[in-house]
Amino acid sequence: MTNRSLAGKTPPTTTRLTGLLAGLALGAALLAGCSSEGASTDCGLDACTVTFDRGVDARANILGVEARLVETQDDVATIEVGGEQLSLTVGQQAADVGGLAVTLDSVTDSEVKVRIARNGG
DSSP states (O other): OOOOOOTTOOOHHHHHHHHHHHHHHHHHHHHTOOEEESEEEEEOSSEEEEEEETTSOOEEEETTEEEEEEEEETTEEEEEETTEEEEEETTOOOEEETTEEEEEEEEOSSEEEEEEEETTO
């Protein structure tokens, strides 16, 4: 009978668990890769909903571009996405900007909610 020592070796279960945790941490970092000022974001892999606060310089960096609330008037919001300005109304078909589909979800007295998605996502 051979008596083997496990000294210096990591058990396979520990290695798999470490890999799983590292993968989960990387996924969370990718989803949290957005930043905002005067706005909140709710992002998935291919789309983000950005809720801009009205009355402040509101902007968010999501999906590799900056989105900024320029102005609102009644139910029309002017949004700048990736340097291009769009005037959108609630219910309007998505506008295409550099491979992104931009939709105005809602406008209230206190906030403007916009959905920005990769085309096809």
